Amino acid sequence: MIDPWRRIARSGRRILRRARAAAARRFRQSRTGTAGTAGTAGTAGTAGTVEQQQLLIAQSQKRSAIASAVATVAALAVSAYALLNQVEMNQDAADRQQRSYSSRVAVWFTPGTLHNSVLPEGLDVSVQNRSPAPLREVRIYAALEGRSPLAGVVMADVPPCTIEVHRVAPPDQDFFAHGTGTGRDPQLTLEFAVDGRRWRLRPDQLTVIERWTSASGPRLWQQRMRTADAADCGEAA
Incomplete structure (x- = not known):
């Protein structure tokens, strides 16, 4: 130009x-x-x-x-x-x-209090992908009480037009920041690749990033619990 x-x-x-x-x-x-x-x-x-x-x-x-x-x-x-x-x-x-695709991604969480011997107490993190492209290299980060840097976990790709719910829990003997186990303010962060770029999404902010958050912190426990179709999805959404 x-x-x-x-x-x-x-x-x-x-x-x-x-x-x-x-x-x-x-x-x-x-x-x-x-x-x-x-x-x-x-x-x-x-x-x-x-x-x-x-x-x-x-x-x-x-x-x-x-x-x-x-x-x-x-x-x-x-x-x-x-x-x-x-x-x-x-x-x-x-x-x-x-931002045509990345703006159609959302993340939120609710306390995951229902637990048993194989499902620890933690956060139920919902990742919604309303774009027609999969989310690659998906990562979830959260702050632990008295620990630094952020704890994180690398997840599988999130398919297009999908809502996934994952149970995310801190390591043994740790707690999410400002919480007692389920966490009230865990500084939840989702990072992913789409549109040929890397993105960082918090519940109230979406930014493009040059590199991933450091993976040197503690590792979070994570398990996908359920998957559903996302409404109002696709190129014309």
């Missing part, structure tokens, strides 16, 4: 060339008129009238030059505004296209 400022410069140069050409034509016309008037004035002996006409011509040319300069500046300002507005519109469209 052509640089907007290069377009503005080109437009300005064209306007200046036209203004200069117009000024040159007016100057040639004024000289022709002055010569004819001077001949008549010489014959009539009215040199003072010729000087007055020359002064008027010079003042007219000065006003024309000022008007051309003002018109050039105004044209450049209008061109700059139009091009910058177009650039902003293009950027907004690109951003919407970039």
Whole structure:
């Protein structure tokens, strides 16, 4: 795409060339008129009238030059505004296209209090994918009480048009941050790849990222509990 400022410069140069050409034509016309008037004035002996006409011509040319300069500046300002507005519109469209799939992903959790010998107490994390593309390299992270960095687990891909519910639990002897086992504020984070980019999703924020969160923290326990179809899904959703 052509640089907007290069377009503005080109437009300005064209306007200046036209203004200069117009000024040159007016100057040639004024000289022709002055010569004819001077001949008549010489014959009539009215040199003072010729000087007055020359002064008027010079003042007219000065006003024309000022008007051309003002018109050039105004044209450049209008061109700059139009091009910058177009650039902003293009950027907004690109951003919407970039988020066309990732914006259809959601994550939330509820306390997972129902447990037994094979299903530990923790969080029931729902991952909803309403896009027509699978979520790749899916990861869930959460904060543990008194531990750093975030604990995490890498999950299987989430198919298109699907809602999955996963039981996620802290390691033995650990608790989710600010909780007593089920957690009230675990700083739940979902990371995944779609649209050819990596994304980080929290319940209230979606951002594109360059690299995954460090996997050096404790490992969460995770098990998929159930799967359902997601409504209002697909390209036209």
